């Protein structure tokens with residue numbers, strides 16, 4: 168079974184673990200509550216790395232609140248970079264046939280997107296950027312089918328939190344354009360080696 172056809176990672180809503188994503192913001196509890204679909208999107212190529220650990224924790228927190236969660240690893244998917252042909256602005260579809268269509272359907276069905284990327288050279292990873300670029304084809308569809316949508320950003324970095332500023336700015340703006348309100352921004356500065364946030 169491939170990453171996109173796999174069933175939701177955890178349907179056990181009774182998982183008891185501390186929430187990495189507990190920001191103290193009561194809105195977060197409310198927004199990810201019962202029967203919401205929460206999609207984790209991991210932009211790091213490093214499996215079991217800091218981004219994935221923190222996205223997993225956010226998903227566990229969502230499950231504790233009663234949500235149905237699923238996780239995709241962008242590096243395992245076939246998502247070609249945008250070619251800038253502009254056809255999608257007429258058709259609403261990308262000319263490239265790859266995993267992006269199925270991923271977009273999952274996004275459209277989810278109320279909350281947990282978007283994680285480590286800081287790479289002061290920006291997101293190439294995998295995350297390719298994914299965001301490809302959302303260009305569906306931006307208008309998201310606006311047309313506007314509904315309650317939220318995003319949680321998860322951004323580890325080796326250096327201090329300030330190095331995440333361009334990544335936070337770019338993702339916040341891009342996701343806002345995709346009609347998602349940013350619910351929380353989880354920064355994890357000072358983590359370099361895999362597994363440091365545990």
Ligand SMILES: Cc1cc2nc3c(=O)[nH]c(=O)nc-3n(C[C@H](O)[C@H](O)[C@H](O)COP(=O)(O)O)c2cc1C
Nearest residue numbers: 211213216217218285286287288289324325326359
């Ligand atoms: C190619 C590359 C570029 C990086 N650039 C930065 C950077 O500009 N600033 C920073 O603080 N950390 C940088 N890092 C470190 C990662 O952000 C850090 O190790 C992060 O915890 C990795 O997350 P992961 O385990 O999910 O892959 C870089 C790492 C790599 C591999």
